[in-house]
Amino acid sequence: MSAPGYWREIPQRYNLLASRCGVCGDVDFPPRVMCQKCRRESIGRMERVGLSGRGNIVTYSILHTGMPAFSDQKPYVIAIIETEEGPRLTAQIVDCRHDDVKIGANVKSVFRKVNEDGKEGIISYGYKFTLVKE
Amino acid sequence: MAPTGKDGRGRRRDVAVIGVGMTRFGELWDRSFRDLMTEAGAKAIDDAGISGDDIDAVYLGSMSAGRFIGQEHIAPLMIDSAGLSDRHIPATRVEAACASGGVAFKEAVTSVAAGVNDIIVVGGVEKMTDISGDDATETLATAADQEWEGFFGANFPGLYAMMARRHMHEYGTTREQMAEVAVKNHANACLNPHAQFKKKLTVEQVLNSTMVAEPLTLMDCSPISDGAAAVVICPLERAHEFTRNKVRVAGIGHATDTLALHNRRDICTMDAVVAASSRAYSQAGIGPCDVDFAEVHDCFTITEILAIEDLGFFKKGQGGNATADGITARDGQIPINVSGGLKGKGHPVGSSGIAQIIELALQLRGDAGKRQVADARYGLAHNVGGSGATAVVSILEGSQ
Amino acid sequence: MNNASGIVSYGYNVPRYRIRAEEIARVWGADGKRISKGLNVIEKSVPGIDEDTATISVEAARMALKRRGIDGKRVGAIFVGSESHPYAVKPTGTIVGEAICASPEFYCADLEFACKAGTAAMQIVHSMVMSGMIEYGLAIGADTSQAAPGDTLEYTASAGGAAFIFGKEGVIANLNTTASFTTDTPDFWRREGAHYPSHGGRFTGEPAYFKHTQGAARMLMEKIGTTPSDYDYAVFHQPNGKFPLEVGRMLGFEKKQLDTGLLSPLIGNTYSGASPLGLCAILDEAKEGQRIFMTSYGSGAGSDAFDFTVTGEIGKVDRKKTLREMIADCERVDYAIYSKMREKLRRD
Numbered sequence: 012m013s014a015p016g017y018w019r020e021i022p023q024r025y026n027l028l029a030s031r032c033g034v035c036g037d038v039d040f041p042p043r044v045m046c047q048k049c050r051r052e053s054i055g056r057m058e059r060v061g062l063s064g065r066g067n068i069v070t071y072s073i074l075h076t077g078m079p080a081f082s083d084q085k086p087y088v089i090a091i092i093e094t095e096e097g098p099r100l101t102a103q104i105v106d107c108r109h110d111d112v113k114i115g116a117n118v119k120s121v122f123r124k125v126n127e128d129g130k131e132g133i134i135s136y137g138y139k140f141t142l143v144k145e
Numbered sequence: 146m147a148p149t150g151k152d153g154r155g156r157r158r159d160v161a162v163i164g165v166g167m168t169r170f171g172e173l174w175d176r177s178f179r180d181l182m183t184e185a186g187a188k189a190i191d192d193a194g195i196s197g198d199d200i201d202a203v204y205l206g207s208m209s210a211g212r213f214i215g216q217e218h219i220a221p222l223m224i225d226s227a228g229l230s231d232r233h234i235p236a237t238r239v240e241a242a243c244a245s246g247g248v249a250f251k252e253a254v255t256s257v258a259a260g261v262n263d264i265i266v267v268g269g270v271e272k273m274t275d276i277s278g279d280d281a282t283e284t285l286a287t288a289a290d291q292e293w294e295g296f297f298g299a300n301f302p303g304l305y306a307m308m309a310r311r312h313m314h315e316y317g318t319t320r321e322q323m324a325e326v327a328v329k330n331h332a333n334a335c336l337n338p339h340a341q342f343k344k345k346l347t348v349e350q351v352l353n354s355t356m357v358a359e360p361l362t363l364m365d366c367s368p369i370s371d372g373a374a375a376v377v378i379c380p381l382e383r384a385h386e387f388t389r390n391k392v393r394v395a396g397i398g399h400a401t402d403t404l405a406l407h408n409r410r411d412i413c414t415m416d417a418v419v420a421a422s423s424r425a426y427s428q429a430g431i432g433p434c435d436v437d438f439a440e441v442h443d444c445f446t447i448t449e450i451l452a453i454e455d456l457g458f459f460k461k462g463q464g465g466n467a468t469a470d471g472i473t474a475r476d477g478q479i480p481i482n483v484s485g486g487l488k489g490k491g492h493p494v495g496s497s498g499i500a501q502i503i504e505l506a507l508q509l510r511g512d513a514g515k516r517q518v519a520d521a522r523y524g525l526a527h528n529v530g531g532s533g534a535t536a537v538v539s540i541l542e543g544s545q
Numbered sequence: 546m547n548n549a550s551g552i553v554s555y556g557y558n559v560p561r562y563r564i565r566a567e568e569i570a571r572v573w574g575a576d577g578k579r580i581s582k583g584l585n586v587i588e589k590s591v592p593g594i595d596e597d598t599a600t601i602s603v604e605a606a607r608m609a610l611k612r613r614g615i616d617g618k619r620v621g622a623i624f625v626g627s628e629s630h631p632y633a634v635k636p637t638g639t640i641v642g643e644a645i646c647a648s649p650e651f652y653c654a655d656l657e658f659a660c661k662a663g664t665a666a667m668q669i670v671h672s673m674v675m676s677g678m679i680e681y682g683l684a685i686g687a688d689t690s691q692a693a694p695g696d697t698l699e700y701t702a703s704a705g706g707a708a709f710i711f712g713k714e715g716v717i718a719n720l721n722t723t724a725s726f727t728t729d730t731p732d733f734w735r736r737e738g739a740h741y742p743s744h745g746g747r748f749t750g751e752p753a754y755f756k757h758t759q760g761a762a763r764m765l766m767e768k769i770g771t772t773p774s775d776y777d778y779a780v781f782h783q784p785n786g787k788f789p790l791e792v793g794r795m796l797g798f799e800k801k802q803l804d805t806g807l808l809s810p811l812i813g814n815t816y817s818g819a820s821p822l823g824l825c826a827i828l829d830e831a832k833e834g835q836r837i838f839m840t841s842y843g844s845g846a847g848s849d850a851f852d853f854t855v856t857g858e859i860g861k862v863d864r865k866k867t868l869r870e871m872i873a874d875c876e877r878v879d880y881a882i883y884s885k886m887r888e889k890l891r892r893d
Contacts, residue, residue: 020292025603025644041293061646070314070412072306073359074298078286079279081298083594083885086356089303091407099407101294105595106561114314122603122644123595124631125297134631136599136640137297 014133024137027062027120029098038062040098064120064138066094073109080126088112092140103139117143160257161384161391162541164193164377165503170491171341173371178214178272179226185373185496186227186268193377194387197229201262203236206249206269207495212284214272223268242288243444245269246374246498247528247537251397257378268375269499281369285494288531290405302366302445304406304532306358309447311412313360315462318450320360322465324351326446327364327488329474334485336516339500341370341491351446365446370491374499376506392506395431395523395542398424399535406532415533418455422527425538426457429523433457436540437521438479438508440501442529443486449473452527453481456538475516483508483516498528502539509543550674551716551853552709553681554615556608557825557868558601559705559812560689562591563875564883566700572880573695580700585786589703589813591878592689594886596704598627599637601687601818603644605708609683610645612863615710617645621679622652622670626662626686626817627706628735628742630655641685652679659733660782661843662686663707663817668849670711671720681712688816693741694889701785703813707821717862718828718837718853722769726760726848733844744844750788753846758782758792761848762840769852773797777835780806780823782842784814798838805830806839811872817843822868824853829867831855 022028023041030042033056034049040062046053071090074081081087081103088104090112104112105123118140126135166188168181176184182205190197203224211217220236239249246269253267273281286295289304312318327346334340351364384391400420403409410416426432433456441456443449450464458479459467467473473481484490484504487497505524507513526539565588570577581587592601602625610617625637638653652673656662663686670682687706692698711720732753735742745753758781766772773779779802781789786809793803806823808815815822820841827837837853884890 021643025640026646069407070307070311072303072310072361074300074303074306075356075358076282077303077358078295078298078300079283082279084298086359087298089297089299089307091307091412101290101299101405101407102297103595105593114310121600122607123593123600124597125595134597134599135296136603136644139297139595 017133017135025122027064027138029060029062029096030057031060032056033058038096038098040094040100062094062096062098066092066118068104068112068114068116068118069093069099070114071104071112090140092118105139105141107142111142119143157260158258159381160254160378160394161381162376162378162394162502162506163384163388163391164189164195165506166192167339167374167500167503168372169339170370170372170493172274174274176371178210178216178270179222181272181371181373182223182268182270183226185270185375186223186266189266189375189377195264195377197227197232199264200229200232200234200266202256202265203234204239204249204253204265204267205236206239206245206247206498207271208240208242208245209284209287212287214275241535242530243442243494244498244528244530244535244537245495246500247526247539248399248498248535250376250498250502250539251399251537253378254394254397257380263383264377264379266375266377267499268373269496270373271493271495272371273369273493274371278369294405301532302358302361305445305447306361307406308412308451309360312447312450315413316465318462318465320352321348322469323365323446323450324348325468326443326449327351329468330443330482330486330489333475333483333516334489336514337485337490340485340489341368342485342489361445361447367444367487367492370493372491372493372496374496374503376499376502390510391544392509393542393544395540396425396428398422398428398538400424402534404531404534409533413451414461415451415455415529415536417533417536418452418527418529418538421536421538422456425540429540429542431523431540436479436523436525438483438518439481439525439527440484440486440504441481441527442497443482443488444492444529446488448529449481449486456525456527475518480518483513483518498526498537501526501528502541505541509541549716549719550671550711550713551719553712553715553717554609554613554710554862555825555828556605556612556708557706557822557871558604558608559822559868559872560590560592560596560601561875562593562886563588563877564591564880565877568880569700583787584700585790585810586701586813587810588877589701590705590815591883591886592704597631597689598625598629598687598706599631599640601689601704601706602637602641602685602708605685605687605706606641606645606683609708609710613710613715615681617647620645620647620651620681620683620710622673622682623647624654624656624666624669624684626656626658626666627688628657628659628662628816629688629690630657641683658847659843659845660784660816660819661841661847661849663821664841664849664851667709667711667851668723668725671723674711674713681710684709684711686817686821688818690814690816691741691887696741698742698744701809701814703815705812705815705822706818707825709821715858716856717859718855721852721854722765724761724765724768724850726757726764728757728846730846732846749844753844754782754784754788754842755792755795757846757848758840758842759796761850762796765850765852771852773802775836776802776838778805778827778831779803779838780820780827781840782820783807783809783823784819786810808872826868828859829864829869831859833857833859
């Protein structure tokens with residue numbers, strides 16, 4: 012991960028910053044410059060909104076052979092999460108017993124180290140999710 | 146018939162496949178990228194009965210030569226390796242992840258149909274084993290959304306495993322049904338001299354193999370492979386000049402969708418496949434029930450189940466049952482992946498789309514040897530890029 | 546009292562993994578039961594592979610903001626005290642500032658003073674609030690401390706952190722007075738580039754921890770004329786479970802004043818997070834009018850003493866979930882997993 016590439020995405024990765032169309036109100040994550048529905052009409056009318064970080068699991072998998080950068084965390088859980096504002100995203104589910112991960116389970120975002128560019132490069136922080144205990 | 150439909154706009158001529166050639170697929174340690182391309186191309190030219198001097202243009206599908214072998218600008222390299230550099234043939238490399246071959250074929254067909262070129266060699270190639278398994282995983286993952294999937298730890302087995310999990314949740318598809326896809330395709334591969342695997346599997350072996358991404362085990366996944374494949378196409382009206390083995394391109398549909406899986410309308414449906422197949426059926430003037438056999442993109446067992454549903458062969462949710470019931474077996478109602486598919490034959494990613502076209506041509510010509518399906522008129526190829534952001538569906542019609 | 550400042554909110558974070566002192570002793574052929582009893586440490590917290598001082602700081606800061614509904618934009622200063630900042634050069638505070646949406650208008654620098662950098666951060670933001678430079682200031686003490694394999698420190702060096710928002714409005718605990726006792730005492734250090742710290746063994750005790758902790762505590766009480774009996778709660782730096790009880794006894798505090806804030810038996814020594822986390826545990830149960838005494842200790846060496854009075858505002862803070870509940874929700878790991886998590890395995 013290059014430093015500029017990491018830096019550019021900080022608002023989205025740290026704070027789940029999304030966009031809302033000023034025309035139709037649709038929320039997109041990551042933010043878009045143009046609404047998919049309103050297209051050019053929405054240019055210049057896209058507002059920035061933060062997602063709450065709450066959502067639920069649409070589907071998931073426990074990876075036993077994952078991306079090389081995540082190998083020390085194997086097996087680790089990856090899930091598609093539907094946020095309460097609507098947009099879906101892909102993220103790790105951490106700090107849980109794997110048996111407790113279920114479709115429909117409620118989750119909330121946490122701030123974690125996602126990746127690092129070796130021991131001398133940039134550390135990339137961002138969102139992961141944990142199960143919400145009822 | 147005159148092609149119509151979205152991808153058929155401007156098509157004036159029918160197109161035929163007149164020659165096919167491919168290398169063996171597998172871990173080909175002693176063969177270089179250049180060796181593979183040259184072998185497949187030479188075989189296809191030979192099969193078509195043309196000479197290098199007849200070639201008007203070359204299209205080459207390759208996903209990531211840059212990362213796999215550190216070489217970009219591979220289209221002229223293919224011409225050069227084939228000893229045709231003094232012909233100065235226009236050559237174009239096409240990239241659409243694992244659908245690179247399928248999209249290269251579609252671009253080549255479009256060019257001939259439009260009357261721009263007459264004789265085109267279209268190939269697909271990937272040399273994946275020169276880098277480590279970890280590097281290959283990372284390279285393949287570049288076909289997913291790097292910023293919003295790969296960055297957060299998702300790889301391809303993970304993405305397809307999430308489709309599998311959701312499919313199991315919504316439709317009651319079972320692990321055993323998915324395993325049946327691997328069992329069937331490995332059995333088919335045993336009859337294909339070019340296949341990477343010549344080993345039958347049992348459902349138990351699939352279920353008990355190393356867990357990769359729950360619920361998918363190693364035997365649910367297609368392998369990392371080297372290999373190249375090439376076909377020669379020309380206007381249908383000129384095919385008789387070169388061969389009696391012509392196969393008509395009845396329709397091709399090409400469609401895209403969101404790069405990230407999480408943005409899809411439905412995790413269990415590849416809308417790009419639905420759109421691409423609808424365009425292909427419309428061009429061909431047929432429906433799913435007219436298709437006699439198909440080569441589908443079984444990069445994972447679940448992908449074949451999704452494919453046979455999205456292509457309209459079975460209702461959504463019925464793909465697993467249909468597979469377990471043997472409907473998609475070589476002697477079933479609609480044989481799927483008689484070649485062994487990506488799972489059994491191997492998956493050198495850029496080549497797979499072309500290798501599918503080759504299987505259709507061989508079957509429709511009656512040249513498929515021990516794995517020949519009976520009385521086939523229409524064959525369909527389904528080639529997917531990424532987790533479904535690109536789909537190409539090609540329908541070929543035999544002349545017998 | 547328009548220049549009064551105090552704690553407006555607090556947050557904490559302790560990683561959920563634990564390793565028992567006996568498990569560490571097993572690996573090094575030591576008498577685990579005796580060590581565990583001697584240190585009064587049953588187990589210590591271990592950060593996950595994806596946790597570091599920045600992530601712990603952000604989680605603690607977000608909790609502090611959220612429970613009082615404070616917008617990060619109103620935070621005018623962020624000081625993070627730690628001896629394990631993720632970068633040798635590049636601040637942790639900027640990561641926190643961005644993650645709580647304080648950027649770009651805030652004062653910021655990272656602090657290091659062994660285990661007392663967090664309380665030094667509290668003194669700094671408290672002063673800035675009093676002076677009117679800022680409306681709210683965020684002080685964090687957090688660490689993911691490392692100890693050399695087999696070293697005595699390994700039984701205790703752990704991870705965790707606490708965040709405090711200082712301000713003038715909505716104060717839940719007035720900071721009445723603070724005092725610091727500082728000398729140049731090399732009891733514990735880590736040179737630039739060294740992975741693990743070195744220490745002076747028993748030299749870290751009497752001339753270091755005990756002298757400075759008592760020095761600052763007495764200095765503060767003399768300054769304002771209080772005695773241990775004036776306090777409902779007291780918390781001291783807790784490098785293990787024994788030292789804080791001992792220093793408390795030496796100063797004349799009773800054990801019941803120390804029990805609430807004593808966390809090291811359960812989580813080990815969270816370094817810059819240690820006394821601040823103890824303060825959080827106290828704030829989790831404290832009532833209006835109660836008085837809290839806190840003294841940190843940082844090797845090198847120095848101690849910061851504080852005198853707080855809890856206000857009625859404490860009732861407005863959402864305290865449904867407590868630090869002790871967070872600590873109880875844990876998962877034990879063995880030494881092998883711990884070695885992987887703490888990157889102690891050589892791979893080159």
